[in-house]
Amino acid sequence: MTTLTDANSPRALDRQFHVHGQTNARLHQQDGPTAMAMRGHGVRIETDDGQSIIDGFSGLGCVSLGYHNDRLAQAAMAQMQDLPFAPTFYGRSHPKVAELARVLTSKAAVPFEKAMFQCSGSEANDSMIKFIWARNIARGQPQKRKMISRWRGYYGNTVAAVSLSGQPHMHAGFGLPMDDFLKVSTPNFYLNAKAGETEEEFSARLADELETTILEAGPDTIAAFFAEPMQSGGGAIHPPKGYWTAMQDVLRKYDIHFHVDETVCGFGRTGHYWGAQAFDLTPDSTTCAKALTAAFFPMSAIMFRQDFFDDLMRTSDASGVLGHGFTYAGHPVGAAVALEALRIYDDIDLIGHVRRVSQPFLAGCEALMDHPLVGDVRGIGLFCGIQLVQNKTTRQLWDPTLKVGTMVQDRAHARGLYLRSIPPDRISFMPPLIITEDEIAEATPILKSALDDVWADVKTRL
Ligand SMILES: Cc1ncc(COP(=O)(O)O)c(C=O)c1O
Incomplete structure (x- = not known):
């Protein structure tokens, strides 16, 4: 059985032989992949280190029906x-x-x-x-x-x-x-x-x-x-x-x-x-x-x-x-x-489903407006953009070198939710279209906790 650190583990092979697009090439060469997806079911992906992650970015905005469909x-x-x-x-x-x-x-x-x-x-x-x-x-x-x-x-x-x-x-x-x-x-x-x-x-x-x-x-x-x-x-x-x-x-x-x-x-x-x-x-x-x-x-x-x-x-x-x-x-x-x-x-009347779950989804995202890091939340359907700012009154952005959006993306990942941070510190949240209300109720608090983690870290820099 290979372990994560074996020379022939998928992570080691990926780091050594595989060139990735839209990836920091040097970091990948040094550290290997940030995740190794093994299998999926519904809105979740299971990784080689045993994590079960809710995919809040639908792969790359594409996995409409989730990760398993007979x-x-x-x-x-x-x-x-x-x-x-x-x-x-x-x-x-x-x-x-x-x-x-x-x-x-x-x-x-x-x-x-x-x-x-x-x-x-x-x-x-x-x-x-x-x-x-x-x-x-x-x-x-x-x-x-x-x-x-x-x-x-x-x-x-x-x-x-x-x-x-x-x-x-x-x-x-x-x-x-x-x-x-x-x-x-x-x-x-x-x-x-x-x-x-x-x-x-x-x-x-x-x-x-x-x-x-x-x-x-x-x-x-x-x-x-x-x-x-x-x-x-x-x-x-x-x-x-x-x-x-x-x-x-x-x-x-x-x-x-x-x-x-x-x-x-x-x-x-x-x-x-x-x-x-x-x-x-x-x-x-x-x-x-x-x-x-x-x-x-x-x-x-x-x-x-x-x-x-x-x-x-x-x-x-x-x-x-x-x-x-x-x-x-x-x-x-x-x-x-x-x-x-x-x-x-x-x-399955997918459009009807999206309209139904869109309400709790957007309400959960909009509730984040109370968070000190969040300046703006706006979405439609299952497609929401969340703008992080340093100052909610002046709409001033964080110093880009801090990579506050990436910090939130990484903390959410560590807590079991994939999201995407896009400059300047915008979080894109767009789960698979089959996501249920219960799964939304699970995913949104993870994002809130990730924001809390990052806020605890960056508020000292204000
Ligand atoms: C709006 C839009 N157009 C085109 C593309 C390119 O698609 P592909 O990556 O399949 O070439 C993307 C990819 O995310 C996209 O978001």
Whole structure:
């Protein structure tokens, strides 16, 4: 039997051989992984050191149905036995992907007639960027190439998707973003509003900023605006009042393609099937991923209208093929799992469940407003952002070198709850969508205790 310290233990092998993304490379090289997940059930993960952890971050915002599901396992197994792979290139297909395209488009927030599949949110967004460029070239507007997105947004890590992403740590050191990827402000009302500004005034100011950005760049050079309905990578940033109305008015005024990234918000996270429905968005195209397969298989999709596809057909006419695709796109096992996941969502009325448990979940989070470390709490559905501050009156943040958010994340982990800390000291809390009221009643006090632990430590530094 191996122990945690054996040279061949999973931790030792991981430390020695495995390079991790979005991880402190030096710390990992020194200390190895911060957790080694062995198995999961419901909303819990069991680690190699015997800890049972409630996953308050749904893996990476993807594990909608938790860590065990017989129906999904059966769907994957049956498909692996029948047809483990089939390409979708050269016009070849298989029944599961055809059916998934039908089902997914039938569930879209706005009428979309077409779906195309990839393996990740990044690939989906990259595909969409290329298709928007291709559409513009086909329409004789090749100069329409500039993309606008928001600081703190997260659209993935491929070269173009990361250029959309507004996360400086993913650009510095890589010589990115690419040119022509413009950014506007994150709609973080609590931290970025001016003194005395209302939410509506703040929203109007951000819409003005978008308009100025469009005018300065030249409206006929702008290809699209990409946004998540509620920013996840930015730390669960709920849009302020009037924000999406004002932003969409500007997009409509300049006829700018609006791509809505539902990678996190899609399939119930906000208590609506799509984030677009939660915030009254009218997308011209959309990305979905993560909960598309409940994270049991890597799969993503983009959806758009027939008129968009008509232009892509012109691209295809010019060279003979639509010159884009991925080997594993539309994978039969992924498609079978996605179809089953979408059936399960309907069968268990997942959206109704999220709406019901959202009330105690958000109430538990909002109760943390009394805590000396917590400046702001705002969420929807099972998606909540908690802003830690040094001074609740002035909204002054902690010295970033203290890493107060990371301290809370680590203390919560030690006490049996996964959360995510995102700069500047925002805690993102987004448990699996099947979480029960009892589990919420267990998880929220762990967060409170973690905040108490950290407060005991940092209050001496005030
Ligand atoms: C909104 C959003 N878009 C895209 C992505 C990228 O997805 P992936 O990591 O599957 O490439 C993420 C990842 O978290 C995301 O949150």
